[in-house]
Amino acid sequence: PLALAVATTSTTCPYCGVGCGVTASLKDDGRISVQGDAQHPANFGRLCVKGSALAETVDLDGRLLHPQVRDAQGALQQVSWDQALEQVASKFSAVIAEHGPDAVALYVSGQLLTEDYYIANKLMKGYIGSANIDTNSRLCMSSAVAGHKRAFGEDLVPVCYEDLELADLIVLVGSNAAWCHPILFQRIAKLKETRPALRLVVIDPRRTATCELADLHLPVKAGTDVWLFNGLMSYLAHRGLRDNAFIAAHTKGFEEALAVADAECADPATVARICKVDLQDLLAFYEAFAETEKVVTGFSMGVNQSSVGTDKVNSIINCHLATGRIGRPGMGPFSITGQPNAMGGREVGGLANMLAAHMDLDQPLHREIVQGFWQSPRIADKPGLKAVDMFRSIEEGRIKAVWIMATNPLVSLPDADLVQRALQKCELVVSSDVITQTDTNALAHVLLPALAWGEKDGTVTNSERRISRQRAFLTAPGEARGDWQIICEVARRMGFAGFDFDGPQAIFDEHARLSAYRNGEADAGGAQRARRVFNLSGLTGMDKAAYDAMAPIQWPVQRLSDGSISGTARVLEDHRFTHADGCARFVPTAPRTPGHAVCEDYPLILNTGRVRDHWHTMTRTGKSATLASHIPESFIDLHPQDALLYGVREGGLARISSRWGAMVARVQHGGGIPRGNVFVPIHWNGQSASDARVGAVVNPVVDPVSGEPEFKHTPVAIEEF
Ligand code: SF4
Missing domain, CATH: 3.40.50.740 (Rossmann fold)
Incomplete structure (x- = not known):
């Protein structure tokens, strides 16, 4: 492709939800160079390996160029x-x-x-x-959207990246941030260097690269997160650690949610047994959460991609509401989105x-x-x-x-x-x-x-x-x-x-005007309301030049009396939620097991996810030799003892099958997989050398509220191929 101009262009990485800024420029040899944008507040110039290899992916090989x-x-x-x-x-x-x-x-x-x-x-x-x-x-991330709407009345993410830097405890649930949100993870790693008192707890069935930095890893049994966080709510409530003033002034439904949490999860020993974690480790997590005011709980696909995903989200939010740890610096529940514009689509x-x-x-x-x-x-x-x-x-x-x-x-x-x-x-x-x-x-x-x-x-x-x-x-x-x-x-x-x-500027203007249109109307209570936090009124009326020059900014965005534009780092600081009465809702989350249990015919749990250097179905990252060299082909990762039990060997091909379909890939160990589980990456497809579409194997059960599929829990069998 021809460069538009030799001047450097500031733009945004097209991969994950961290949303790093990049600069693209034309080198003397006519090739494109892509660097981290030192001015962008998401990454301050840093890029992960995917972002660094962007210049390798802008060729026209395989491009669809004509209708x-x-x-x-x-x-x-x-x-x-x-x-x-x-x-x-x-x-x-x-x-x-x-x-x-x-x-x-x-x-x-x-x-x-x-x-x-x-x-x-x-x-x-x-x-x-x-x-x-x-x-x-x-x-x-539709489970996160549904959880936000149930709790806050609107799809609001109440924290910002800076809150990670202000926190004294970061809990990552179902998130391999080291591979999937690398620049966010690098920010946490840097903090750990400069502030050794900062603690990191990782909750994930797999021992992923993210665990290397963790002070505590809780390898929960897949699908049991609600038990874990209900147990935390119960622990906090009965040890005098709830924030009664916050609960009374800003929330509804605490007693009902606590009664549901208590019903199965009041005893930490029971929770530890169900979640298959060490009781002392579980208590260490509960104590760390209880004694630390500034806690950010980041969650990602391990929480969302579940038939109980929305309840998992609300069980996490419940713990933050019970302690009043929301809307203040260094604390809050934090949905880490997967795609570059998952949130724009929601808007x-x-x-x-x-x-x-x-x-x-x-x-x-x-x-x-x-x-x-x-x-x-x-x-x-x-x-x-x-x-x-x-x-x-x-x-x-x-x-x-x-x-x-x-x-x-x-x-x-x-x-x-x-x-x-x-x-x-x-x-x-x-x-x-x-x-x-x-x-x-x-x-x-x-x-x-x-x-x-x-x-x-x-x-x-x-x-x-x-x-x-x-x-x-x-x-x-x-x-x-x-x-x-x-x-x-x-x-x-x-x-x-x-x-x-x-042009896109005219569309953006209409979008911004709609966000402000009749916003706030009929806010006196009752079933109908129009007040919403999402508001881009400060970004209306931009001409093309202003749109072109638009600097990264966090919504809601207002225009101040001096004409300047003001974004918002942290929402819900006034603890005024979008429900008609202004109160947040505790959501009772009775624990439920995943949609399909393992059985004699399908004895293993299939978990799917990303690898560090590929993205989605590889149509872009597949172009980069640098990225392909990290992991060149799909794989089935499982525990060595399970490999022995089921007669498959490392390096050999194996077939995994479920009631819905089958795929073949090479067996490997070393991904921190617990007994009874297998992990397969999502990226490889029918255009690859081997047809490794793991989607064909994944069960189509979905969360009843969000409709998000259960990518993390499909019963499968494995055999030598
Ligand atoms: Fe940043 Fe994500 Fe792009 Fe990496 S893939 S450079 S972390 S936006």
Whole structure:
């Protein structure tokens, strides 16, 4: 690709939710150089190995550069944009006319920029009139969203990265931050050097790289986190360590939640037995939490990706509410998001059960506000299908046309063979992507070439609510277009007004204005309310120059009387929550076991996750020789004694199978896996040398509140291949 300019461009890393700033520049030899941005407050110039290798991934090998449509023989043919867009718009319109708006769906991605996400959501909920738009963020942090909404009344992350630096105890639950959020982990490592009194507790069934820094590792049995945190709540409450004044003034439901916690978890010895941790270690954790005022509890996929994920989140939040440790420096529950723009997607209502600007589909006042602001012909009035149900509905023939953007569900969803059958049956599968050959694209009828990182412009929001600009520094290759442009073109062809934007700045402005529109109305109590913390009023009215120059800033954002813009590092400092009465809610979390238990036929628990140097289904990281050298192929990691028991040997190929599917990979040891568990990375796919789609093995059971799948607990069998 050609560089746009020789000048250095500040932008944001496209990988994890840490949201590091990078600078891209053109070297004398014509190649691109990517460095850490010393000015960006997420990373202050540091980059992990993935961010450092970004320059190796911006070539055009394998790029989808022109619209393609499958002909009657099933071969993809290059067509004009007009032909491709017309086919999408006319088929979507025809399906809606014949079967209604719920017969079409959009499946989008945390890889999209906020502006793209906003337009996709507006098209689906305000114009098509269905909420059948969901995102791969459903697979990642929807349990955290649901937990936040239950506890706070809004999807709020009450801490910022600086709180890690101010904490005296950091608890990481279900998070291998050393590999998955490396720059955040490096910040913690540096703190441990300079402030040895800082303690780190890691709660994870695996002994991961993150544990190397831990003062205490609790290797909990997979799926038992609720017992552990209910036990903590009970411990705190009955030793006089709860904050009664905070509970009385700012919360509701303490006694009910405590009664549920006490029912099974009042005895630490029982909790230790259920969680399979050493009693003394459990008590050491409870005592550390009890005696330390400044505690940040960071949690990630090990908590969220569970059929009890939302309850896990609330059991953690309950402990912070019980001690009043929230909304103050150095303390609070902290959802560490996976994707670069998982939070931006939440802000614009990219999930099937949300409206834009943190408003709710089930509140008539919110629907009226959004429809009134958009002046749209209709507004979805019930939640749409969440990711797993969406593809099940396609397989059952109820959804007849689906448009997939910037994601590869045939690899990443659970029960991925069902996804394959679904797309094979679907009347129209559209895929907007940057890569031609993916497992999903092999089944698409229409391929739309999208701009990639480095070519597109917009914003992303990281784990600490910080909005940063992604800026283009490369020319658009071939005929690729921004996702927002493609969606607007289809919307116009479907006959919808409201999609005449001349760039991402105009979309961002509309998004910011919607966040402020009638915000605060009807806040006197009762079932309906419009007050929400999410508010970008300070970012409205930016012209292109101001948008281009926009510095990273944390929402909510206000404009001060002197005209300057002010972000917010920490929300809930006033302890005024978004529930109508201003109080937070304790949520009773009765412990439940995972959706499917191990049995004689499937005696091992499959846990899935990331490796250090790859990302998602490897369409970008797979291009980098540096990154590929860390772990060159997929693997099945298990305990050496289990390998002996099941007749597989290190270095040999083995097949793991579940009731849903099977995959083959090489056996290895050394990943800190407890007896009875196996771990397989999520990245490898059907385009790799071996078909190592672990999604085909993963059970499709989901959390009943969030709809997030249980990627961390599938009963499997293993045999030599
Ligand atoms: Fe990119 Fe995350 Fe690494 Fe930062 S920590 S450089 S955002 S992958």
